[in-house]
Amino acid sequence: MHKLAPSERRVWYRRKRNIARLGIALIWLIGTLAVLAEYTGDVRSHFLIFLGGYCGVLIFLSYFYFYMANYIRRTANNRMGWFRFFPLVFIGFLALYALIMIGGVLADIARGPVFKEAEIVSKWNPKRGGDRIKTGDGKEYELSGHHINVEKGRTYRLKVLEHTNIVLDATELSR
Numbered sequence: 001m002h003k004l005a006p007s008e009r010r011v012w013y014r015r016k017r018n019i020a021r022l023g024i025a026l027i028w029l030i031g032t033l034a035v036l037a038e039y040t041g042d043v044r045s046h047f048l049i050f051l052g053g054y055c056g057v058l059i060f061l062s063y064f065y066f067y068m069a070n071y072i073r074r075t076a077n078n079r080m081g082w083f084r085f086f087p088l089v090f091i092g093f094l095a096l097y098a099l100i101m102i103g104g105v106l107a108d109i110a111r112g113p114v115f116k117e118a119e120i121v122s123k124w125n126p127k128r129g130g131d132r133i134k135t136g137d138g139k140e141y142e143l144s145g146h147h148i149n150v151e152k153g154r155t156y157r158l159k160v161l162e163h164t165n166i167v168l169d170a171t172e173l174s175r
Helices: 016-038 041-074 081-111
Strands: 114-124 132-135 140-143 155-161 166-172
Touching (some): 016 041, 016 081, 041 081
Parallel strands (some): 140 166
Antiparallel strands (some): 114 132, 132 140, 155 166
16 A cells, blocks of 8 residues: 655655645636626625635635644643644634635535515614615614615615525615
């Protein structure tokens, strides 16, 4: 049976960390090509920003994760016990969040924007991010820009990205 050589002697494209980074870059490339082929305008820009941002975060975390793993392996300090692996677990949870968000963006890319009719129950402006609204069915969405004007208590036809919870456009329905 063929045994793998230690990572220092392996060719660069056979190292686990580089395979993970190539996978992330491949997800970004395929997603970008799908967005460029399918969508235009505001929808395209939102998809490209989300996809590029989350893939960039994953690549950064991969460098940081493998740096910390090598640091822990080099400093075989047993005084801290299992606690020395806490940074790796924390970075793993951060990467898991970014993977879940990439999954939501890829699901939105596959499905596209969805049109919903909903009554606006509340609208507020948090200190961070854009304006947020809550609809009659209990879902919360973020407004994609200041060009979307909605008022509390009225019914709108919303163009939303369902998994990333972004409202792209809103037109008021007459009663």
